[in-house]
Amino acid sequence: MDRREQPREGVFWDIQAGRVPTPPAAVTLGWEVVDVDPESGTLDLAFDAGERFLNPAGTVQGGFLAAMLDDTMGPALVATLPPGYFAPTLDLQVQFLRPARPGRILGHGEVVKRGREVCFLSGRLTDAEDRLLATGTATARIQPMETPAAAVPPTSEQRG
Amino acid sequence: MDRREQPREGVFWDIQAGRVPTPPAAVTLGWEVVDVDPESGTLDLAFDAGERFLNPAGTVQGGFLAAMLDDTMGPALVATLPPGYFAPTLDLQVQFLRPARPGRILGHGEVVKRGREVCFLSGRLTDAEDRLLATGTATARIQPMETPAAAVPPTSEQRG
Numbered sequence: 001m002d003r004r005e006q007p008r009e010g011v012f013w014d015i016q017a018g019r020v021p022t023p024p025a026a027v028t029l030g031w032e033v034v035d036v037d038p039e040s041g042t043l044d045l046a047f048d049a050g051e052r053f054l055n056p057a058g059t060v061q062g063g064f065l066a067a068m069l070d071d072t073m074g075p076a077l078v079a080t081l082p083p084g085y086f087a088p089t090l091d092l093q094v095q096f097l098r099p100a101r102p103g104r105i106l107g108h109g110e111v112v113k114r115g116r117e118v119c120f121l122s123g124r125l126t127d128a129e130d131r132l133l134a135t136g137t138a139t140a141r142i143q144p145m146e147t148p149a150a151a152v153p154p155t156s157e158q159r160g
Numbered sequence: 161m162d163r164r165e166q167p168r169e170g171v172f173w174d175i176q177a178g179r180v181p182t183p184p185a186a187v188t189l190g191w192e193v194v195d196v197d198p199e200s201g202t203l204d205l206a207f208d209a210g211e212r213f214l215n216p217a218g219t220v221q222g223g224f225l226a227a228m229l230d231d232t233m234g235p236a237l238v239a240t241l242p243p244g245y246f247a248p249t250l251d252l253q254v255q256f257l258r259p260a261r262p263g264r265i266l267g268h269g270e271v272v273k274r275g276r277e278v279c280f281l282s283g284r285l286t287d288a289e290d291r292l293l294a295t296g297t298a299t300a301r302i303q304p305m306e307t308p309a310a311a312v313p314p315t316s317e318q319r320g
Contacts, residue, residue, distance in 0.1 A: 011216050025221035028188075028212045054184045056171050057305060061185035062234075062249040063227025070223030089222040092254045099248070145217060 008038070011086060011145065012079040029064075029071055034106070036079050041111030043076035047125075049105045060100035062134075065125055068107055069094055069136035073121035076109035077140055087119065087140040094136045104128050117142050168198070171246060171305065172239040189224075189231055194266070196239050201271030203236035207285075209265045220260040222294075225285055228267055229254055229296035233281035236269035237300055247279065247300040254296040264288050277302050 007017075014020045016033060030048025037043075053064040070092055077087045109123040119140050125133040167177075174180045176193060190208025197203075213224040230252055237247045269283040279300050285293040 015216070020216075023216045023221070024212045024214045025224060029223075052184045052188045056175070056180070056183045057246050057248070059248075061183070061227065061231060062252060063189075063230030064185060066226035066230060066252055066254070067221065067223025070226060071221060074222075086217050088217070088219075088259065089256055091256065092222060092226055092252075094226070094252045096249055096251065 009083045010078070010081050011083075012036075012075055012081070014083075025067075026071060029068055031071060036076075038080045041076055041080055041114065043072060043079060043107075043109045045072050045075075045107040045109070047071075047105045047107060049100060049102050051102055054102060057099070060102065060105075062094070062096045065096065065100055065105075065134045066092060066094045066136070068105060068125055069109075069123045069134060070138065072107035072109035072125075073123040073136065073138045074109075074140060076123070077111050077114070077119050077121060077142075080111065080114065081142060084145050085142055086145040087142045090118075090139045090141055092136060092138045094134055096134050098127075098131060098133050100125070100127065100133045105133065112137075169243045170238070170241050171243075172196075172235055172241070174243075185227075186231060189228055191231060196236075198240045201236055201240055201274065203232060203239060203267075203269045205232050205235075205267040205269070207231075207265045207267060209260060209262050211262055214262060217259070220262065220265075222254070222256045225256065225260055225265075225294045226252060226254045226296070228265060228285055229269075229283045229294060230298065232267035232269035232285075233283040233296065233298045234269075234300060236283070237271050237274070237279050237281060237302075240271065240274065241302060244305050245302055246305040247302045250278075250299045250301055252296060252298045254294055256294050258287075258291060258293050260285070260287065260293045265293065272297075 032046045034044040055061040113120045121138045124135045192206045194204040213220045215221040272280045281298045284295045
């Protein structure tokens with residue numbers, strides 16, 4: 001079945017089709033979709049790990065690899081959502097297996113289990129020679145896009 | 161005791177004193193030292209969470225908060241190291257407690273336990289109104305700066 005025959009909607013597909021701009025965080029990471037399969041909940045991406053992400057040792061600062069993993073796992077889930085829904089990450093775990101040199105980094109994300117609200121995700125990053133750089137897992141919660149702040153209820157100390 | 165009477169060396173202090181440039185990853189995050197105490201292993205920073213870190217919901221993409229936590233916890237340890245040593249992060253865990261709006265974000269990092277090589281770190285991010293945005297823990301390994309790639313031994317498939 002050719003998925004292109006069924007035009008999809010939702011924030012991921014609106015970005016893909018150019019109906020809305022690519023989010024700034026994705027632009028900063030040099031985010032590029034390689035392959036997406038919402039039926040299986042998988043997403044393959046490429047990132048541009050430029051000089052701007054380097055630590056004093058000349059390798060990519062681990063935190064930016066974490067950002068790439070988050071921006072791989074999250075969109076793998078978001079690509080499966082109907083219009084008007086989003087899925088903020090609740091927690092993120094990353095293991096850094098190998099120093100990452102600047103250049104193209106490939107990301108693979110999967111929806112391990114999709115609940116009604118809470119979803120479990122996994123992902124990995126590899127370099128251009130297919131060496132594993134980092135692996136990650138995350139928990140995300142599906143919620144309406146209109147109320148992103150609803151992830152945490154307002155508290156008494158919150159100022160208007 | 162006035163710590164300024166004892167000029168310190170090592171990569172953190174070389175950056176602080178302007179003897180070496182601020183690492184690109186720190187520049188990208190808008191990294192700014194607020195307070196550092198290598199005796200207690202604590203570090204307070206400020207980050208500039210600009211538009212470039214936003215997700216489709218208009219809040220800071222969680223991955224960039226993870227990058228800030230990594231760049232808070234790691235330097236809290238690195239500030240305690242002698243010249244020629246560095247401490248790459250082995251793993252990182254982050255909990256996202258509240259959506260982060262663009263603006264100034266404060267980071268606090270602590271060395272929870274410093275081993276001879278392996279060290280355990282914790283950190284937290286707060287917004288300008290002192291609301292907790294994210295908490296994290298990390299494991300890092302002290303190693304000589306000259307051989308950053310030594311974190312992972314070369315394998316047979318590694319190409320020269």
